[in-house]
Amino acid sequence: MLRIASYEAADCGDPGSFLRHGGALMSGYFAFLLRRLGQFGLVLFIGINVAYVITHASPIDPVEQSISAVTSFGNTAPDAVEQMRSALRELYGLGATPLDQYRLFWSRILRADFGPSLSAFPTPVSTLIGRALPWTAGLLAVSTIIAWGLGNLLGGLAGYYQKSRTLRLMGVVAIGLHPIPYYILALLLLIVFGYLWPVLPIAGGSAMNLPQSLTMEFVASVLQHAILPALSLILIGVGSWFIGMRSLVSNIVTEDYVVYAELAGVRPWRILSSYVMRNAMAPQLTGLAMSLGGIFNGAVITEKVFGYPGLGSLLVDAVYAGDYGLVLGVTTISIVAVSAGVLAIDLLYPLLDPRVKVN
């Protein structure tokens, strides 16, 4: 548990007292760390089990999906389909008892092995995720951080310089963009920059026929292809951070210590950065950690609209194909990432904000 401490200070005049106090703090922090790690493990165990149960309760049968995909266009005799069905059940490991399947799942998870994908058999799930993850992580992490940074910066400025016309206008734009359904905005960008004024690529992660290697040409192509999807995410994302930060700052600027700092002649930028925004950062950092953890779900609409590679489309296709191995792989990574993000913030809070201490 964390709590905001009252303004009690250690007796700095007594070194022994300080050490005793520091030692107690460290011991308390260590106990907190252990407790928090235990919670982290429990959350992972429960979360992954829930994901396992839900995916296995899916009404979509991966064998039927495979057979449907194979026979939709082919001239397969009906009697052969039954043979195909039993061969696939054996191949996919679906003939084992539910308990054996569950044991196999956990034995694999503990080795960071999600088994083979059923809709791309026998390719391992980890290979498919490994191909898509860098694109998702790159696009979403960068756009989340930019949206977070921009939203907080502008929100902080808008909350502090409440009379600035430019900032008020920015506020109107950010708040105006925020409620627009994402796909509408994405489609609008696509039409404007892909058709009416075709200056930006509207599909793919890089140019066609360009080898994926660390060359300047490839990096430039990746950046150029990321502009529209990233812009769409930033434009939509910046609003919520802006609103949150502006509200926090608007409250803080009325605090006595800010008024005293102004009266004492501290420069406005220093007041804003060191006294106001820093104090408003705690909830925003929590939000950032959760957003960054959440990127491992992918951004399905972004990927679909802009044809951008990533985990979101992989996850959706896996759901439709009844590919529980792949669904579990993506969701497990997401569960771990979100939990780890929250854990990291919890552990860092006492170090980042001196008012927060371990109870």
Next chain:
Amino acid sequence: MCCIRAMRLIASALLLLLFLSAPPSYGQGLPQDIPRKELLILENPEGTIKNAGWFNIWAINAGSQSNGLQQVALDTLWYIDPEAGLDGAWDNSLAADKPQYNSDFTEMRVNLRKGIFWSDNVEFTADDVVATVMTQIMHPGMRFSAVMASNVASVEAPDRYTVVFKLKHPNSRFHTNFTVRWGAVWILPKHVFEKVDDPLRFNFNKPISLGAYELHSYDPNGKWYIWQLRRDWDRTTLARFGKPGPKYLAYIDPGPPDKRVILQLNHELDVIHDIAPEGMFALARQSKTTRAWFKGFPYGHPDPTLPAVIFNTQNDLFKNPDVRWALALLIDIKAVVMAAYRGACTISAIGVPPTGAHPETYHQPMEEWLKSFEIDTGKRKIRPYDPTIGKQIADMLRPSMGEQIPSDPKEVARAFGMGWWKPDPQAAQELLEKEGFAKRNGAWTTPDGRLFSIRVMVEGDLRPVMTRAGTMIVQLWKQAGIDAKIDLAQGTLPTRRAAGDFDTLIGWSVETWGGHQDLSYFLDSWHSQFVAEPGKSQPLRNWQRWSSPALDKIIEEIRTVDFDDPRSIELGKEYIKLAVKEMPTIPLMAYTVFTAMDQTYWTGFPTAENPYTNPVPNWGNSRYMFVRLKPAS
């Protein structure tokens, strides 16, 4: 405030830099280092391929099929084109002539072409065909393992260019496994697979081609594949028809329909596989260079596939043909085609798609029988067939579409179909009452007094056109007092369809060759020997789970006659008559595919005026298109 000024300055500079540095027209991003005039860009409707580096098409469901692999890199013994074909619908591809069966259809001999080479300079021989069959049989779980294992007793190559199949039981249609409709059993390279320990776990990357193109490059993220014309293209079967026009083919995932339209308007997608009717109309309005199958309305190519209302005939409510007929008579097909396709489709009252060779073989000859066909409602006899419905649809569209709608009756029939069942709510009421149903306070109840409820299963946005058709049919049935509801299955449809977990579904259980009159492609699977018990998985394609001794008799006779025997046409007509009387499915229309072809860089695409092949680019047959394409001047 200085930081605000600095931010304004930085933002302005960034914007300026972004747009000054961007090329004047970027759109999609064309392949690097490939001249556009040598490149044909086609849509791969499979979308993004998650396992992009997998080219072993013989392993089940592991990678892409229509990324160009089956269209241009692989080959097999025969092709049947759904349209006229370059030299007739039937094409002896790797085979030198037609299959030769013995008298009781337990042996099939195939003579192979000489001088055909794999792209690694190894000659194609009978050993490849034998290896294709034996590899499948020895490894259960491969794509064609079951069908080969259940049919083939032995396969031998008495010499380099002859293959003899000995079959486990008589099968006059065994060759159709090696005959491309959309796909088929593709021949694998023996000299590659014989070195592989486990063919199920072999990715076949880089693929060795037997077709006229070989792999140039591909996106590890599965967005695009580029194929290059082989230097020795003249040592492939396609060379009989000339040199393919495009040196490069790119099969891409262009994304959602809006983007496909944008890309074609930007001339960066030459062939759109399929698009919503509205997208096709937009292209027809805005692009002077876009061409579809039909020059004007209804644009799209009617596939040899027949969407229908499929009853679950194991459900007590739908066991009775009178009930099925009553539901058919409550459907206004004009409303359905307007809802599904905005009128841009070809209707069919009978259980054969109105496309390819079928109108001449089945629809036109059956017309007189259909006009005289009668139903006994219990109170009177009616003749439900209205031969003018196709014309009525054309007339209905003419005020808004103008001269795009043909006026020549033959053209109208070809584009919109011939007749269908005229809506007759009174006859439907009589048929339902005859079977003990009753209408109370405007709502129909079943003979045991329960509300007459019907769920119509549709796939949702995975197949929007069929979903629109289903929604309209639900509305029509509701208007008649039936408690009809849409049953949105989305991705669960294949599982539920196989399990029989539906009342009715909008889908198809009829698919034909199109270019050949034989109906066994789908009809053989309608034999009652394949109908599963309720609750058990039903093998394709008899999703209606309909058992009929009369139909079994027809199917059993078809099995004994040769594929090309005219008797099979007569038997096909008997099936049509039986299906009309029994109505196990209510046929609606051909599955129209709105394939849009941009003529900015390439001309010579197949069209209704020049129907030398199917333009739909994921079909194996679409390879024939490439030899007719010429660079636009």
